[in-house]
Amino acid sequence: MTDRTGSAPLSGRVGGSPSALWHEEVLGPHFRYEATNLLPWYVVIEKVLAAEYARLGVVTDAEARELGQALHGADAEALVADPSANMSDITFALERYVEQRLTRPVPSWHVDRSRNDLQATAQLMFGRQELSRVAGMLGDFGEAVRRLAESSRETPMPGHTHFQAAQIISPGFYLAAVSEQVLHTQRRFLSTYDGLDACPLGSGAMAGQELDWDRDRMARLLGFRRAQPVALTGVASRGWVAEVTAEMGILGVALSRFATDLLTWGSSEFGFIDLPDELCGISSAMPQKKNFPVLERIRGRTAHLSTYHLDAVLGQRNTPYTNLVEVGKEAGANLATAYGTLRSVLRLFTEVVERLTFRADRMRAACEREYLGGFALANDLTLREGVPWRRAQVVAGAYIVAAMEAGLSPDKPDPELLRRVAGERGFTLTDPGAALNAVVDVDAGLRRPASAGSADPDATAAVLRDQEAEYGRLRKEWELRAARVGGGLTETDRLLGIGR
Known part of the structure; x- marks a missing residue:
């Protein structure tokens, strides 16, 4: 389709078209980027501008409608970067595209506007x-x-x-x-x-x-x-x-x-x-x-x-x-x-x-071969046996070292070894076997934590329930924002009479 404006210049300050190098290295690639990512938004913005021109009385309702209809058909396939016709600028290309599809020129279109x-x-x-x-x-x-x-x-x-x-x-x-x-x-x-x-x-x-x-x-x-x-x-x-x-x-x-x-x-x-x-x-x-x-x-x-x-x-x-x-x-x-x-x-x-x-099976085996209950053992030595906390840490650590040196696995606790290790450090234990339960039972070890947000399965379940509700809330928030965008664009087409 022949551009009725011919090769009319887009600026009175610069008379020449972009050079081949400038087009190939910069303007052409950017034109393609905008055609892929920004063109739909340029179109809807131009529709809103047409509706606003009509409200201002700068164009008639009929002219705004015709502008909107012409804009409605613009897509990436319809616009081409042309250094001589549109300076390889997608906004100028869109302007030329619309002008070619109007029954008569709309002189006031794009008055008081900037790119x-x-x-x-x-x-x-x-x-x-x-x-x-x-x-x-x-x-x-x-x-x-x-x-x-x-x-x-x-x-x-x-x-x-x-x-x-x-x-x-x-x-x-x-x-x-x-x-x-x-x-x-x-x-x-x-x-x-x-x-x-x-x-x-x-x-x-x-x-x-x-x-x-x-x-x-x-x-x-x-x-x-x-x-x-x-x-x-x-x-x-x-x-x-x-x-x-x-x-x-x-x-x-x-x-x-x-x-x-x-x-x-x-x-x-x-x-x-x-x-x-x-x-x-x-x-x-x-x-x-x-x-x-x-x-x-x-x-x-x-x-x-x-x-x-x-x-x-x-x-x-x-x-x-x-x-x-x-x-x-x-x-x-x-x-x-x-x-x-x-x-x-x-x-x-x-x-x-x-x-x-x-x-x-692999995860359980790894739990069973490691002394992962040292923290719990120290807690029990303090809470059950009255060993001061920092000293309980020393006793628990010393027991684990001694047990490993003796070739004992965590599932083979030795209460007498714990009693001896504690005695060497000045503490007499009444029931070392009960304290050692903390390092034996893997499933019990998972359930020992009692605080909110802990690894206890019930505590984890509570967190996951709260998270499920939060995912639902956030999904609705995003839907509200999407609806606002969609509603505005639909109203713009209605104002311009597009589709009628």
Whole structure:
């Protein structure tokens, strides 16, 4: 279709078209990026602007409707980066596209307008949508973790501190901690979303606009909770990119730690977990090996999330606080990639969690061969026998050392050895056998803790019930925000008469 405006220049200041190099290296790739990620938002923003022009009386209702109908058909296939026709700029390309489809020119269209706040709004709407999307995936991951925790909260396993076996816990108890981290991040994502939920549209180039735009109405139609109060902030700030990537980076750190534990538990030395063959790898040289490369991929990809945050921060650092290509485009160049990386991590990790099995026999055997009841033994020496706490720690430790030197396993307690060790340190025990029960029974050891939030299966069950309710609450909060966005966009189409 021939552009009725021909090759009319887009600026009176610059007469030439972008060079081939400038187009190939910068403008063309960025055009494709925006066509993929931002074009739908440019379209809905332009629809809201058309409705606002009609309210202002700058265009007629019929002209606004025709603008809206033309915009409604714009998609990535319809727009092409053309240095001579649109300077390889997607907003100019969209403008040309609409103009070609009008029955007659609308001279007032785009009066009192700037690309600065248009671009800032489209970027923010993309960022907001993608944040909501990854939050939903994170919720799915967390709920999968919570379900696995519920099914494994009564299975004993050794818990480690400082890389040493320390106390008896359960996979369910550990996974409850993973789930708690997910909920924490979900709440932070929600807070971040609400913090960035201020519409830049109407900020103009930097100082506001000359017509009396109803910025609150435009914000509502675009699904924002409010308009950005200060015009300069609307076009100068991309702090929200740094905030979003910061939260993703922090989450990535936590997920990497969880993946590290699974890698350890899946090693031949531990053998606590297993995955189905279709999620595993082989060694080309050592046929006896069953590797878990999916966990290595997950952990490796979490590192990228921190990198993308650093990229966003350095891209903005030491720049003037105003609208800049450097800040508005280069500093956020990896935002879509960051979102895509987190989505990949969550998809992979959710699949791992849903298909992972724990080897209860291996975990129990590890509990039985380690003296994991030392803390409980010291407690009993104090509470049953009256040995001062710090001295009880000494007695318990000395007994464990003596028992190991004598070749005694934890399930073969020696009350007389404990009596002798205590006597050597000035304490006479009345019933050493009762105190030693703490180091013998693995299942009892799992249930010994009585405090809320402990590894006791009942305490873990209580935590998991609360978490289930919190997942439901957060899901509803995200649905409310999605409904606000969808409702605003639907109302805009209604105002323009699109579809009628």
